Amino acid sequence: MPEELRTKVSIVLEKEMLFKCDIGEMKVEECYIDETEQEEAERLGPDPAKLLGLSVLGCMAASFLFCIEKRKLVLEDFKGEAEVVVIKNEKDLYRVKEINVKLQPNTSDPALVKRIGQCKNLFESHCTITESIRKGIKVNVDLDL
Numbered sequence: 001m002p003e004e005l006r007t008k009v010s011i012v013l014e015k016e017m018l019f020k021c022d023i024g025e026m027k028v029e030e031c032y033i034d035e036t037e038q039e040e041a042e043r044l045g046p047d048p049a050k051l052l053g054l055s056v057l058g059c060m061a062a063s064f065l066f067c068i069e070k071r072k073l074v075l076e077d078f079k080g081e082a083e084v085v086v087i088k089n090e091k092d093l094y095r096v097k098e099i100n101v102k103l104q105p106n107t108s109d110p111a112l113v114k115r116i117g118q119c120k121n122l123f124e125s126h127c128t129i130t131e132s133i134r135k136g137i138k139v140n141v142d143l144d145l
Contacts, residue, residue: 007024009021009022009023009024011033014032016036017034017035017036017037018032018033018034018035018036018044018045019032019033019034019035020032021033021045031045032044032045033045033046033047033048033051034046034047035047035048049084049086049096050084052084052096052099053082053083053084053099054082055129056082056099056101056129056130056133057080057081057082057101058129059127059128059130060080060101060103060123060124060127060129061078061080062127063123063124063126063127064103064105064119064123065078066123066126067119067122067123067126068105068116071115071118071119073112073115073116075105075106075107075112076106076107076108077105077106078103078104078105078106079103079104079106080101080103080104081101081102081104082099082100082101082102083099083100083102084096084099085097085098085099085100099133101130
Protein backbone atom coordinates (compact mmCIF):
# COMPACT_ATOMS: atom_id res chain seq x y z
CA MET A 1 0.00 0.00 0.00
CA PRO A 2 1.41 3.43 -0.87
CA GLU A 3 2.47 5.75 1.91
CA GLU A 4 -0.08 8.45 2.63
CA LEU A 5 0.94 11.82 4.05
CA ARG A 6 -1.66 14.32 5.16
CA THR A 7 -1.40 18.02 5.85
CA LYS A 8 -4.06 20.54 6.76
CA VAL A 9 -4.43 24.22 6.05
CA SER A 10 -7.35 26.47 6.88
CA ILE A 11 -8.71 29.95 6.22
CA VAL A 12 -10.93 32.41 8.05
CA LEU A 13 -12.83 35.19 6.32
CA GLU A 14 -11.44 38.54 7.52
CA LYS A 15 -13.69 40.80 5.38
CA GLU A 16 -15.23 40.76 1.91
CA MET A 17 -13.05 38.36 -0.10
CA LEU A 18 -9.97 38.50 2.13
CA PHE A 19 -9.07 35.26 3.91
CA LYS A 20 -6.47 34.82 6.65
CA CYS A 21 -4.50 31.60 6.23
CA ASP A 22 -3.48 29.12 8.87
CA ILE A 23 -0.77 26.85 7.53
CA GLY A 24 -0.28 24.84 10.67
CA GLU A 25 3.07 24.51 12.36
CA MET A 26 4.88 26.86 9.96
CA LYS A 27 6.22 30.10 11.38
CA VAL A 28 4.63 32.56 8.95
CA GLU A 29 3.56 35.79 10.63
CA GLU A 30 0.73 36.64 8.26
CA CYS A 31 -0.66 34.94 5.22
CA TYR A 32 -3.66 36.14 3.24
CA ILE A 33 -5.50 34.95 0.16
CA ASP A 34 -6.93 38.05 -1.46
CA GLU A 35 -9.80 37.71 -3.92
CA THR A 36 -10.94 41.31 -3.57
CA GLU A 37 -11.43 43.60 -6.54
CA GLN A 38 -8.68 45.95 -5.31
CA GLU A 39 -5.75 47.05 -7.42
CA GLU A 40 -2.79 44.69 -7.28
CA ALA A 41 -0.73 47.15 -5.21
CA GLU A 42 -3.45 47.34 -2.54
CA ARG A 43 -3.89 43.60 -2.06
CA LEU A 44 -2.72 41.96 1.15
CA GLY A 45 -1.88 38.65 -0.48
CA PRO A 46 -1.96 36.61 -3.66
CA ASP A 47 -5.11 35.27 -5.25
CA PRO A 48 -5.57 31.48 -5.58
CA ALA A 49 -4.35 31.43 -9.21
CA LYS A 50 -1.05 33.02 -8.17
CA LEU A 51 -0.74 30.57 -5.28
CA LEU A 52 -1.26 27.71 -7.72
CA GLY A 53 1.45 29.15 -9.99
CA LEU A 54 3.81 29.52 -7.02
CA SER A 55 3.07 25.95 -5.93
CA VAL A 56 3.97 24.56 -9.34
CA LEU A 57 7.03 26.81 -9.66
CA GLY A 58 8.28 26.02 -6.17
CA CYS A 59 7.87 22.29 -6.65
CA MET A 60 9.51 22.29 -10.08
CA ALA A 61 12.43 24.39 -8.82
CA ALA A 62 12.94 22.13 -5.80
CA SER A 63 12.83 18.98 -7.97
CA PHE A 64 15.30 20.49 -10.43
CA LEU A 65 17.70 21.64 -7.70
CA PHE A 66 17.46 18.25 -5.99
CA CYS A 67 18.56 16.63 -9.27
CA ILE A 68 21.43 19.13 -9.58
CA GLU A 69 22.58 18.47 -6.01
CA LYS A 70 22.41 14.67 -6.49
CA ARG A 71 24.92 15.10 -9.31
CA LYS A 72 27.06 17.28 -7.03
CA LEU A 73 26.74 20.24 -9.39
CA VAL A 74 26.91 23.84 -8.21
CA LEU A 75 25.09 26.70 -9.91
CA GLU A 76 26.21 30.31 -9.86
CA ASP A 77 22.61 31.50 -9.63
CA PHE A 78 19.07 30.22 -10.06
CA LYS A 79 15.79 31.96 -10.83
CA GLY A 80 12.38 30.87 -11.92
CA GLU A 81 9.04 32.30 -12.91
CA ALA A 82 5.57 31.00 -13.64
CA GLU A 83 2.92 32.56 -15.82
CA VAL A 84 -0.63 31.50 -14.98
CA VAL A 85 -3.00 31.88 -17.93
CA VAL A 86 -6.63 32.33 -16.89
CA ILE A 87 -9.46 32.34 -19.43
CA LYS A 88 -13.25 32.39 -19.40
CA ASN A 89 -14.85 29.13 -20.42
CA GLU A 90 -18.03 28.60 -22.45
CA LYS A 91 -20.12 29.29 -19.33
CA ASP A 92 -18.29 32.61 -18.79
CA LEU A 93 -16.49 31.24 -15.70
CA TYR A 94 -12.78 31.82 -15.08
CA ARG A 95 -10.54 28.75 -15.32
CA VAL A 96 -6.79 28.21 -15.28
CA LYS A 97 -5.93 27.25 -18.84
CA GLU A 98 -2.22 26.63 -18.37
CA ILE A 99 0.83 27.39 -16.29
CA ASN A 100 4.06 28.24 -18.08
CA VAL A 101 7.15 27.64 -15.95
CA LYS A 102 10.57 29.02 -16.76
CA LEU A 103 13.55 27.80 -14.73
CA GLN A 104 16.80 29.69 -15.18
CA PRO A 105 19.85 27.88 -13.83
CA ASN A 106 22.94 30.01 -14.33
CA THR A 107 26.47 28.80 -14.87
CA SER A 108 29.33 29.85 -17.13
CA ASP A 109 30.84 26.35 -17.19
CA PRO A 110 30.02 24.61 -20.55
CA ALA A 111 30.66 21.16 -19.05
CA LEU A 112 28.19 21.94 -16.31
CA VAL A 113 25.57 23.06 -18.85
CA LYS A 114 25.77 19.63 -20.50
CA ARG A 115 25.44 17.83 -17.15
CA ILE A 116 22.52 20.06 -16.14
CA GLY A 117 20.79 18.92 -19.32
CA GLN A 118 20.74 15.39 -17.91
CA CYS A 119 18.30 16.57 -15.23
CA LYS A 120 15.86 17.94 -17.81
CA ASN A 121 14.20 14.59 -18.44
CA LEU A 122 14.16 13.51 -14.80
CA PHE A 123 13.07 16.28 -12.48
CA GLU A 124 9.53 16.92 -13.76
CA SER A 125 8.33 13.44 -12.86
CA HIS A 126 9.49 13.99 -9.26
CA CYS A 127 7.45 17.18 -8.75
CA THR A 128 4.47 16.21 -6.59
CA ILE A 129 2.34 19.26 -7.46
CA THR A 130 2.90 19.39 -11.22
CA GLU A 131 2.34 15.71 -11.84
CA SER A 132 -0.75 15.73 -9.63
CA ILE A 133 -2.23 18.64 -11.57
CA ARG A 134 -1.39 17.04 -14.92
CA LYS A 135 -3.19 13.85 -13.94
CA GLY A 136 -6.12 15.63 -12.32
CA ILE A 137 -6.53 15.83 -8.58
CA LYS A 138 -9.67 14.43 -7.00
CA VAL A 139 -11.30 17.20 -4.94
CA ASN A 140 -13.89 16.29 -2.32
CA VAL A 141 -16.04 19.14 -0.99
CA ASP A 142 -18.06 18.94 2.21
CA LEU A 143 -20.37 21.90 2.82
CA ASP A 144 -20.68 21.63 6.58
CA LEU A 145 -23.90 23.45 7.49
